[in-house]
């Protein structure tokens with residue numbers, strides 16, 4: 001029933017493998033086959049999501065231009081800014097819903113980086129419109145599909161060139177591995193990414209590939225459960241006096257509800273909310289949580305919450321915004337936990 005965990009860095013002559021950095025083991029290949037099957041393209045696995053990001057960025061020629069959304073995974077924002085600061089390329093930040101600006105970027109830039117839903121505002125970009133092939137398109141279009149997963153959206157089908165995953169999140173699903181992947185629209189692009197991986201040395205560990213395969217088996221169950229609970233929690237939070245705003249793609253009051261409805265097969269297991277009071281009250285709320293774990297990262301079986309504005313480069317966020325990754329706990333345990341923490345933190349506000 002299981003793919004063998006083949007740990008090997010070196011090979012005897014006579015087989016079809018030479019060295020583990022250039023010819024990955026069959027455990028890693030099995031993970032690539034699985035993700036490639038889900039996204040419908042050749043997949044290349046990496047040692048982390050950011051290693052996958054670095055591989056895509058390596059495709060940009062020196063002096064080229066990269067467009068990326070204003071709300072974006074903070075590691076990507078930092079990596080693109082660092083390259084721009086070093087004179088490696090130019091960076092263009094585009095507001096998530098500015099379709100005409102995105103079109104301009106697609107015609108003028110070398111790489112257009114799309115993330116949808118975005119982290120952590122959960123805005124849904126119009127991938128239908130942006131990825132559709134049309135004359136004048138110049139840029140490679142990469143879509144970070146970590147939040148949606150291939151179960152909710154498959155960007156290659158819409159016309160994207162590259163799909164990027166942090167398998168550390170929903171695909172692995174148990175907060176016990178770091179891994180990433182890029183799925184390419186064709187073998188030539190996948191070949192360039194493999195070449196980069198061999199020279200950068202960003203091959204995933206074989207145990208990580210094994211664990212990612214194990215995690216992926218329950219992706220649909222975990223995501224289904226998380227999204228069911230997230231739907232309940234988003235509505236209850238929206239009706240709570242200590243919450244000023246809920247951002248959840250499944251709610252009709254969401255900023256990009258129409259695109260979410262049209263594009264995503266499910267609203268997902270992530271939501272963000274802003275609270276009354278200030279940073280001190282939210283921090284009190286977070287430290288009073290006992291079922292929800294206050295930690296970074298997302299997509300695990302355990303629910304995690306984090307005040308994202310505390311991170312470097314996230315100054316565009318409301319200071320009280322809490323990002324909640326809804327895991328597999330019982331929804332009433334999660335809700336009771338948030339209610340008791342709110343009672344501790346927001347009492348003076350009624």
Ligand SMILES: *Cc1c(COP(=O)(O)O)cnc(C)c1O
Pocket residue numbers: 048049050051073075115119144146147165166167168169178179180
């Ligand atoms: C976590 C994350 C990454 C980076 O992945 P790592 O596995 O942490 O390197 C990239 N994009 C998104 C959307 C993420 O959430």
